[in-house]
Amino acid sequence: MDVVVQLIDATVRVSVPLLLACLAGLYSERAGIFDIGLEGKMLAGAFAAGTVAALTGSAWIALFAAVGIAVALALVHGFASITNRGNQIVSGVAINFIAAGSTIILGQAWFSQGGRTPSVGGDARFGAIELPGAAALRDVPVLGPIYSEIISGQTLLAYFAFAMVPFTWWVLYRTRFGLRLRAVGENPAAVDTAGISVPWLRYRAVICTGILTGFAGTYLALSQNAGFVKDMTAGRGYIALAALIFAKWKPVPAMWACLLFGFLDAISIRYQGVAFPGIGRVPVQLMQALPYILTVILLAGFIGKAIPPRAGGVPYVKER
Amino acid sequence: MADAAIQLSGISKSFGPVRANRDIDLLVEKGTIHGIIGENGAGKSTLMSILYGFYQADSGEIRVNGKPIAILSPNDAIAAGIGMVHQHFMLVQNFTVLENVILGAEGEALLGKGIAKARSELKRLEREYGLDVGPDAVVEDLSVGLQQRVEILKALYRGADILILDEPTGVLTPAEADHLFRILGQLKAQGKTVVLITHKLREIMAITDNVSVMRQGTMVASRKTNATTVEELAELMVGRRVLLRVEKEEAQAAAPKLVVKNLTVRDSRGVTVVDDVSFEVRAGEIVGIAGVAGNGQSELLEAISGIRRAVNGTVLLDGEPIDVTGTVDPGALRDRGLAHVPEDRHHVGLVLAFDEAENSILGYHDKPQYLKGPFLDIPAIRADAREKIQKYDIRPANERLRTANFSGGNQQKVVLAREIEQDPGVLLVGQPTRGVDVGAIEFIHRRLVAMRDANKAVLLVSVELDEIRSLSDRILVMFAGRIVGERDGNATEGELGLLMAGVEKQEAAE
Numbered sequence: 001m002d003v004v005v006q007l008i009d010a011t012v013r014v015s016v017p018l019l020l021a022c023l024a025g026l027y028s029e030r031a032g033i034f035d036i037g038l039e040g041k042m043l044a045g046a047f048a049a050g051t052v053a054a055l056t057g058s059a060w061i062a063l064f065a066a067v068g069i070a071v072a073l074a075l076v077h078g079f080a081s082i083t084n085r086g087n088q089i090v091s092g093v094a095i096n097f098i099a100a101g102s103t104i105i106l107g108q109a110w111f112s113q114g115g116r117t118p119s120v121g122g123d124a125r126f127g128a129i130e131l132p133g134a135a136a137l138r139d140v141p142v143l144g145p146i147y148s149e150i151i152s153g154q155t156l157l158a159y160f161a162f163a164m165v166p167f168t169w170w171v172l173y174r175t176r177f178g179l180r181l182r183a184v185g186e187n188p189a190a191v192d193t194a195g196i197s198v199p200w201l202r203y204r205a206v207i208c209t210g211i212l213t214g215f216a217g218t219y220l221a222l223s224q225n226a227g228f229v230k231d232m233t234a235g236r237g238y239i240a241l242a243a244l245i246f247a248k249w250k251p252v253p254a255m256w257a258c259l260l261f262g263f264l265d266a267i268s269i270r271y272q273g274v275a276f277p278g279i280g281r282v283p284v285q286l287m288q289a290l291p292y293i294l295t296v297i298l299l300a301g302f303i304g305k306a307i308p309p310r311a312g313g314v315p316y317v318k319e320r
Numbered sequence: 321m322a323d324a325a326i327q328l329s330g331i332s333k334s335f336g337p338v339r340a341n342r343d344i345d346l347l348v349e350k351g352t353i354h355g356i357i358g359e360n361g362a363g364k365s366t367l368m369s370i371l372y373g374f375y376q377a378d379s380g381e382i383r384v385n386g387k388p389i390a391i392l393s394p395n396d397a398i399a400a401g402i403g404m405v406h407q408h409f410m411l412v413q414n415f416t417v418l419e420n421v422i423l424g425a426e427g428e429a430l431l432g433k434g435i436a437k438a439r440s441e442l443k444r445l446e447r448e449y450g451l452d453v454g455p456d457a458v459v460e461d462l463s464v465g466l467q468q469r470v471e472i473l474k475a476l477y478r479g480a481d482i483l484i485l486d487e488p489t490g491v492l493t494p495a496e497a498d499h500l501f502r503i504l505g506q507l508k509a510q511g512k513t514v515v516l517i518t519h520k521l522r523e524i525m526a527i528t529d530n531v532s533v534m535r536q537g538t539m540v541a542s543r544k545t546n547a548t549t550v551e552e553l554a555e556l557m558v559g560r561r562v563l564l565r566v567e568k569e570e571a572q573a574a575a576p577k578l579v580v581k582n583l584t585v586r587d588s589r590g591v592t593v594v595d596d597v598s599f600e601v602r603a604g605e606i607v608g609i610a611g612v613a614g615n616g617q618s619e620l621l622e623a624i625s626g627i628r629r630a631v632n633g634t635v636l637l638d639g640e641p642i643d644v645t646g647t648v649d650p651g652a653l654r655d656r657g658l659a660h661v662p663e664d665r666h667h668v669g670l671v672l673a674f675d676e677a678e679n680s681i682l683g684y685h686d687k688p689q690y691l692k693g694p695f696l697d698i699p700a701i702r703a704d705a706r707e708k709i710q711k712y713d714i715r716p717a718n719e720r721l722r723t724a725n726f727s728g729g730n731q732q733k734v735v736l737a738r739e740i741e742q743d744p745g746v747l748l749v750g751q752p753t754r755g756v757d758v759g760a761i762e763f764i765h766r767r768l769v770a771m772r773d774a775n776k777a778v779l780l781v782s783v784e785l786d787e788i789r790s791l792s793d794r795i796l797v798m799f800a801g802r803i804v805g806e807r808d809g810n811a812t813e814g815e816l817g818l819l820m821a822g823v824e825k826q827e828a829a830e
Contacts, residue, residue, distance in 0.1 A: 176426040176434070183412045183423050190410040193372075194424025194474075195395035310413065318374065 005145045007266055012150060013224065014269075015262030016158045017042070017216045017233075021240035022247070022254045023164050024212035028074075030172070030249055031205030032185035032311040036092035037077055038213055039237025040099030045070040045217025047103040050117035050228025051110065053124040059222050062124065066221075067214030073099070074210030075203070082202045085315030096237075104230045115230035117221075126155045126223045155223040157215060164212070168251040181205055185309030188316040198316050213237075242295050245306050260298075264291035324386065325350040325482050325513040326371065331380035333366055340366040342537045344380070348482075348530075353504060353514040355524040355545070358534030358557055359757035361727055364517045365407075367534070368484050372404045373397040384482070403475025407486040409467050413460040417453050417470050418442065421477050438477065445476050449506050465496035472503065483507060484515045489523060493612045494785060494817040501527045519557075519758065521550045522786070533557055558759045568769045571793040573605040576636075577777035578624070578658075578746045583633030583644065585619045593619045594630070595801035601746065601777040606768065608792030608809075609781045612820050616801035617781045618663055621750050624779070625660040626650035627668075637746060654683055659739035661732075663750030663781070669735040672724035676714070677705035679723050680738045708737040713763065729760030736767060746777045753787060765791060785813055785820075 021038045028035040045066035053062035073095050080091040104115040111117055134152035137144045172178035180201055184191045188198045216236075221228045239261055246260075247253035268287045275281045326348040333341040341363045348354040358364050370377045373391040381388055384400045391397050397404070411420050418438055427434035442455050451469045459467060468488060475483055485504075489497040504514050504527060516528060524531050525545065532542040533556040541556050554562040578601040585594035594616045601607045611617050622628035624635055626648040635642040637658055642648055650660070662668035670679050681690050681701055690701050705719035712733045716726075723731055732752065739747065749768065753761040768791060772778050782788050788795055789809065797805045797819035805819040 174431055176429050176431060179419060179423060179426060179431060183415065183419075186412045186414060187410065189408075190412050190420070190423065193374075193394050193404070193406065193410040195393060195398050196424050 002145075005149045007263075007270060009150050009153075010266035010270065011259060011263040012154065012158065013262075014265045015258045016154075016161045017219050017224070017236055018240050018243060018258040018261055019161045019255060020157075020164070020212050020216035020219065021237055022243045022258050023161075023168050023251065024209040024216065025241055025244045026168065026249060026251060026254060027181070027205045027208035027212070029244065029312055030185045030309055031181050031202045032188060032309055032314065032316070033078070033081055033202055033206055034088040034092065034313045035077065035206070035209060036089055036241065037073065037095035037099075037237075038209075038240055039233050039235065040092075040096035041070040041073045041210060041213035042217045042220065042237050043096075043103055043231070043233045044073055044099040045214040046221040046232055047099075047107065047117070047217070047228045048214075049218040050120075050221040051107075053120045053222055054111070054118045054227065057120070057122075057124045059124055059126050059218075062222060063126075063215070063218045066218040067211050070214035070217060071207055071210030074206045074213070078203050078206040081315065082199050082206070085317065088313050088315075100231065103228070107228065107230065117228040119226045120222070121226060124222070125226060126157050126218070128153045128155055129159070155219070157219040157223050160215065161219070162255070165251050165255045172251065177204070182309075185311055188311050192316070192318065202316075239291075239295065242299055245308075246298060248306050249309065261291060261295065264294050323350045324348065324383065326515070327383040327386075328367075328371070329381050329383075331367065331370060331377045331382070333370060333375060333377050339537050341370070341377070344534075344539045346532055346539060347542070348513060348515055350385075350513055351508060351511050352529040353508055353516060353527055355528035355531040356515060356517045356534060357519060357521065357524055357531060357553060359519060359759070360729070360755060361536075361757075362534040362557070363537040364534050365486060368404070368486060368515070368517060371397065372402060372484065398478050398480070401479060401481040403472075403478060403480025403483050405468065405471040405475060405483065405485045405488060407488075407490065409464075409471055411459050411467055411470060414458060416456050416458055417462075417473070418455040420459055420470055421455075421474050423474075425478050441477060442473065445473055448510070449476070449503055451503060463496075464491045465493070465499065468492070468496075468500065469503070480512075482513045482515065484517070486517045487519070488516070489518065489520065491613075493820065494813065495821055497523075521553055521758075524553065525550060535559055554758055558757075560759075562758055562762055566765045566769055566790045569773070571605045571772065572775075573602040573793065574775065575603055576600040577603045577638060578779065579634075579636040579639075580624065581634045581636075583620070583623060583630055583635065585616070585623045585628060585630045587619065593801050594623065597633075597798075597801075597803055599796055599803060599806075601779050603745070603777050604772060604775045605793040606772050606778040606780055606791050608788035608795045609779070609798055610785060610788045610795055610816055610820060611783070611798035613783045615798045615820075617783075617798050618750065620798070621660070621663065621748055621779075621781050625658065625662075625748055626653050627662075651683065654742070654744075657743075657745035658748070659742060659744035659746070660748045661735050661739050661750060661752060663754070665728075665731055665735050670723050670731060673722060675720050675722055676709070676726070676734060677702045677719040679734050680705045680708055680719070682738065684738070684742055708734075708741060711741075712737040712767075727757070728755035729757045729764075732756050732764065733760065736764060740767060740771060744776065746779070747771055748779050748781075750781045751783065752780070753782075753784065761787075785816060789813065789816070 021042055025035055025038050048069040049062040049066040052065040053059055077091050077095055080086040081088040107115040107117060131152035134148040138148045172182060180191060180196055184198055184201050192198050220232055243257035243261055244254060246257040268290045272284050272287050324347050328344055328346040331341055331344040344367060356364050369375050373393045373396050376392060382391060389400055421442060422434055422438045439455055446452050451473055453466055453469050459470060488500060507514055528545045531545050533540050533553060535557060581598045583594055583597045584592060587593045597620060609617050619628060623630040623644055627650060630644040635644045637656055666672060690697055702719050709717050709719060714730050714733045723734060752764050768778055780791055792809050795807045795811055796803045797816060799820060799822040
């Protein structure tokens, strides 16, 4: 029982940045802008959060900085792919490179710790929040551990991430903005002829993406860790994209997909170096590769036909 | 005189050096159906795009209901009561009808109220104009005819008093087109103004009150429809006399050249699209295959020409079998005298990035007359292309120009010249005049009849019933992959229309 609870708890923790990045990608891709630069925006956000937290000692100011940087990069992507109708993949990859390189250079130049930012603690981090009654309910069978270990004791950003799932669903399917967002990713010409500005709509979508990747980066730097470490996103932006495809660009399935990938990750962390009966010790590398191997298998065989937004990746050019 | 719903004066618009609209004047009376007719590239669509705010005119004035207004975006047009049904529907395929209708006119930021209001409003509109669609149907599941109604509903929901329809019947079956015309009649009866853009003269004569003719960016004439004739309009459109009805002698059909027996073809999803089809085409006749697009005609052509593998059946060319169920090589068929003018000239018939000369030998590029050792004989190819340009009156007369820059009619002539000039015994032709001007249609039709008179076998597939009827010596009608009837060239449109809709077949089944 303990093992299961711990495993689920770990799953939730590692899923949070994936979920934030995945929902971030959802806004952009539903509007028809492919964003392979989630990774870079998350990384830049994490760096900004680590730096500002170290300088100011305030996690909140750090969060603002992270969101600011990520939105700025998102706007660069928007400028390249919406205004200038550039190739969205090239622009996204460029952002990943810029983020990967500049975070290390700036980190080394400013802090001289091999690309890290100084470790922070206390108010400079988003720490765990104890929900009321967690301690009292701990001993209730089944529900007690679930409440006190899994639901309670997460960080504010984690609660935010999971709250974003129903919120995103509501935005997409119950608001005017959501209707237009879905429409512009399918047929921008229909939006244009309805008298709505396609660029403005798409810019708003990429800004949403920027905000959420900023949150994801902050979570990595100030909740999961105590500062920025170089390359700390470690491919999560790409896994988030995979989860997005797996979820067929829908918010609630996106949450389940991220939890699944998180679960695989949690297993690989927990069972590193553990000897299995009959198999013996499994090499660490294999355990670490497991989530990725399963990702490939899942994406290749188990999702059925994932139809991306029809106008995805195609710059909108008025023609006639 | 009735009030003017739309009054354009002195509208001009240039795209770079191209003057798409030159000093256009137009007056559309309120409560009428006004046709605008002209060849492709005459500037009809540009003019309507200016009216709908897609483009701004370089000069000129637009008055709607007597008031001069500036239309800078579709929003301004919508506010002025102008609605547009585009040639290519502006619908979101995976949205419901309701979602498509409210897009851009949702009301407030939350959808709840807007959707409830739209639902009742939609019911009223559907009732009032006979536009039954059903608000919760997903658009991609609807037939094109129904999708078009969604477009009309969209415009009406926005309170359009003036409805512009751009080539609305291009994608419709005859029955659907008739239904559309009834809807337009109903709109007119309710006091709406309809502007109908088309290049089909028959439609103009059938439902419009007034007609304006455009040619090469200018408005050449406006007429009362009942005071003009098809011949006069055609002449105004093209700028010279046009022969609308193909004149041909009685067919002198001889021995069968192409025999198709029990041909069955499945598409990539495994659905049977050509179902046990048998027929023959004899030397000296044109056999037309009529049918609503998507009933297997395309796949039939592809199977015979060797582009698509059939699952069953035999095809004989000059008595010799073609291995249609095996590894059939279109190149080898060409050598055996089977030429193919494919339906989709942009993707199959031409390489648009190639120049005219290169395109005019595609598929025949390994013939000795185009080769010098292992290399292409460029001067010979260009000379050959120039000859074809002259013979087929292809414009611009420059064999070094990329075919992407040619008009639809001229592109089609390039394909036709290439295939006919190889002197094939059998010619397969798919949609020969799709997107082609009236003048070029006349030319292409004459060429096809000339092929027949030269004792060749011609198999013609077209969704244009007029074309099938005027060219064919025998007409086969395809429905749901089967040939459901054969008629001679004098069959009436009504008779064929029923066959195309599968009516007879269903009655027989009951």
